[in-house]
Amino acid sequence: MKTNQAGFLRKYRAIVVAIALFVTIDIALIAYNVTASYQIDRLAAVRDLSGSERSSSQIVLRALLELEADYTSKGAINADAQKALRERATLINDATRVFREGGRMPGNVDGIEYPAASTPAAIRAAEKISSLWQPYYALVTPLTSNATFDGEPLAKAVAYARANNGELFGAINDLVNDAQDRVNAETNVLRIAQVVGILLALANFIFTALLAFRRLIASDRVIAKAQKETGDILATVKEGLFLITPDYKVGEQMSASLKDVLRKDVPIGQNLFDMLGPMVTPQTLEAARDYVELLFGKRVKESLVYSLNPLSEVEVGSEGAKRYLGFQFNRVLEGEDVSYLLVTVQDATERVNLAAQVAAAKSRTREEMEVLLRVLSNDPTDVREFLRRTESALEQINDGLRQVSRRTGENYLALVNAVFRSVHSIKSESAALNLEMFEGIAHDFETDLIALRDRGDVEGADMVKLTLHLDDLFESVNSVRGFLDRISGGGVSEAERSASARFVESLRGLGRRIAADQGKEVKVTAELPVFDRLPEAMADEIRGIGLQLLRNAVAHGIEEPDERKQLGKSAIGLVHFSCRDVGQRTIEFTVRDDGRGVSPKRIREALARSGRYAQADIDAMSDRDVVMKIFEPGVSTISGSTRDAGHGAGMDVVINRVNALSGRISMSTQGHSHTEFRMRFPMPGSAVSETAVLRQTA
Amino acid sequence: MKLLIVDDSNVIRQRIARLAADARLPNMDIVGQARNGAEALLMFQREKPDVVTMDLTMPELGGVEATEQMVALKNDVVILVVSALSDKPTALRALKKGAQGFLYKPFTDDQLVTALQEVVRP
Structure with missing residues (x-):
């Protein structure tokens, strides 16, 4: 609370100071006003009293003259004139004393405390009045009572009055003028002070107002910016976001994605459970109601109930377009109270599917582990023997299936029967070794074969499925x-393994890598009975040739799995290496793949693309001449290069290595069937052989 | 802070007891270990614990009923439900009766210690 107050004061300090200043100015102005008004009132009273004194001096003179006239003519005392003389003489006497000394009039008749004359002019005037009035008053006093009234004093008083009245009047007039001047001066000062005060207050008001406006504008900008940012977030965020109020109504702000994620409109103010109703079972809806109620309550710890969210995976959509939504609820606190729940809705299909895949993969791994444990429970030699026989049988089946497209319909049933016999044999053998992995696949294979056999009418497409x-x-x-x-x-170290084993391993590694890069499947097989006997330098060259030809075979020759299946081939391409002694101190190294073969048409296109030959020259070449061009550097049938093909340098490298070993190379190829490179090398020390020769069967 | 452990599995009770001694849970004294709700209520009335770890599926008296009665006896008691996730509706019922948190079995050591830390946090 204190922090809030401190924050408020800090934020509005300027305005608070301005208001305090405004109040201070007002109080000062009012105080000055009161004081100055009091002073002006006193000065005005002085002016008024001196004014009365001035008129009284004239009345006294007139009364004396009236008394004299009546007394001389009638010998009578004019009572009215005597009364006026008495009253006015007394007033002048009292006023003269008050002006000189300050104080109240006798009896405090007017309730005013008069100041003594303070300005030089007033002091002078008061002194003069006093000096003129004292003898005057002494002459007048006996005339105010019948007992002391007499002609002689009357005559003296009238004579004095006639002689001095003008001067007395002038002195009193000076006093009146002085008082009036001072009233005017004080009034002017007060007016100026009021104007200045009002101007100051006005300036302060304008300053305060401007400050307040500026803050208002700044605060409006901040609010507008915050609203825009909130709007941007809600427009951009991929999740569906909205708030629900404590009475479970959907709030006014929601992310644009909400509609896409839910695939329906969410009206503002809709009840959350009405919205969820059509999407979940009644039990889930009830659980959701409990869960949301708990979150709006204060008792449960939010982080300790997430796992109970019944809406973390809600299955929606119909069969075929099934998907999952994940609803997440988070408290929005205001102080200690839960003012809203923030609801985040995500399409959880991917997460749910991934979880299912992970579970399936775990289960598969467990099954594989079981298989491997079974493998371990057998004699490895038995298992290897089984693998060899199985592989051989599979290759036979593969060869059979590859011929399907060229066979006539009546032979397919015979093929099905032949394949069935092989598969059944594999199934029996695997069962004998308790290898359920093989047994299961063989069983499924058998089931499909039986279905085909029973149908009797077997087409090529049916056979392709068997692959x-x-x-x-x-x-x-x-x-x-x-x-x-x-x-x-x-436990076998690199050095202990034979050169041929290392060669085969590197061929398989490279084959796997390039196949993976190219989205192909390749199996590398090798028979290298003499490789370990070759001199190291020769073995290295052959190894280089082998790796390069493998690269070419996988990149150029082997088709993609789908294409292979359409051609009736196994999806897995084969590349076979052999290195053997063919007598007469000659080593034969062959590399054969079962890919698409070298196509003269594609080479013609590549030659045209390379720009080295005129189209007329290319057209004039025989297929054989065209195929020979692959041994030229810079010719590649692949447009655009990858790390495995397309540079057109491969065959050039091969030829160079063949020449380095004084060997010769021949090639045979057949479209959609195979490409084979056959090289013969003299063992070092024997006679140099012929140059490269090409043999092609189109 | 007095802790009562309620679970019909001896293994789970021992494990929670061991973890309650973790350095991250200072001043946690185990005042009892009950095998079912009825036993738990007797211990609860005697010891007036501050914190209870509560299994849900137990013989004699289940966790939901035990939770309800404990909260009636001592409203500020902190109850952490520790149960298998397969029964979400029952867990929600226990929370509605006044439990503050839920931890599913099986749990890791860290998960239990963190949940106890969180559930006793003011």
Whole structure:
């Protein structure tokens, strides 16, 4: 509370100071006004009294003259004149004393405390009046009573009055004028002070008003900016956001995405549970009501009930377009009270699906672990033997399926039967070894084959579907073999492994990497019985050739899985390496892939694209000549380069290495079937062989 | 701060008791360990604990009823429901009866200590 007050004072300090100043000026002005008015009143009283004194001097003179006239002519005393003389003489006498000494008139008849004459002119006038009046008063006094009235004193008084009245009148007039001047002066000062005060107050008011306006404008700007920012956030944020009031009504502010996330309009003021009603079961709605009520209450700890949110995954949408929404509720506090709940709605489909995938992956991993434990429970030699036989059977099946598109319908049933026999054998063997992974796939494979067999009418497209099972089995073979290799090869160091093993490993690694980059699937096989006997330099060159040809095979030759399936091939492309002794101190190294083959048409296009040959020259070349061009540097059938292909340098490198080993190279290729490079190298020390030769079967 | 542990599993009770001694929970004294709601209520009346960890599914008297009676006896008691998440509606009922927080089983050591810290925080 104190902090709030301090904050308020700090924020409005200027305005508070301005108001205090305004009040101070007003009080000072009023105080001065009161004082000055009092002073002016006293001066006005002096003026008025001196005015009375002045007129009294004339009345005294007139009364003396009347008394003299009546007394001389009739010998009578004019009572009215005597009365006037008495009263006025007394007034002049009292006033003269008051002007000289200050104080109240006798009897305080007017209630005024008169100041003594203070200005030089007034003092002078008062002194003069006093000096003229004292003898005058002494002469007049006996005439105010019948007992002392007499002709002689009357004559003396009249003579004195005639002689001095003018001067007395003048002195009293000076006093009147002085008092009037001072009243005027004081009134002027008061007026100026009032004007200055009003101006100051006005200036202060204008200053305060301007300050207040400025603050108002600044505060309006801040509010407008904050509103804009809030608006921007609500317009931009991907989540559906809105507030609900303690009576469960939807608040006025909501994010633009809310409508998209919910896929429906949310009217302001709608009851939350009316909105949720059509989306959830009655039980969930009831739980949601309990949960929201708890959050609006103060007792539960917000962070300790999140996990009970019944709306964290709400399934919406119909079959086929099913999706999940996640509602999250957070308290909005005002002091210690919950003023709103902030509701965040997200499309949780991805999260829910991901969680399902993770759960499935965990389950798969568990199953695989079980399989591997079963593998371990067998003699590894038995398992390896099983894998070899299975792989061989699968390759046979694969070869059979690859021929499907060229066979006539009546042969498919025979093929189905042949495949069935192989698969059944795999199933039996895997069951014998308790390898459920294989048994399961083989069983599914068998089921599909039986369905085809029973139908009798088997088309090419049906056979293509079977390659899926084949791929699964190939993958299982590789996976179990890899596991066995890791277990048995775990303790073998790099140096202890043979050159051929390292070569095969690098071929497989490269094959995997390029295939992954290109979205293809490739299997590398190798038979390298003489590789370990080769001199190191020769082995290195052959290794380089092999890696380059593998790169070419995967990048150029092997088709994408979908294309392969359409062609009736296994989705997995094969690249086979062999290195053997063909007698006469000659080593033969072959690299064969089962890809799309080298297409003269594509090379013609590449040559045209390279700009080295005129179109007429290209058209004039034979297919054989065209194919020969792949050995030229800078020719690539891929437009645009990747890290694995497209630079057109690969075959040039191969030729150079072949030449370095004094070898020769030949190539055979067939569209949609294969490409094979066959190289022959003399063992070091034997005679130099022929140059490169090309053989092509279109 | 006096803690009463209520759970029908001896393993869970021992684990909570061990974690209640964590340095992050100073002044937490265990005044009782009950195997069911009825036993818990007897201990509650005797010891007047400040904090209770409450299982929900127990023989004789369940956690929801025990929570309700404890809150009736001592309104400012702090109750942390510790139960399996499979029964959200029951957990919500316990919270409606006055429990302040919920921790689902299985929990990690850190989760329990943090939940106890949070639930006793003013």
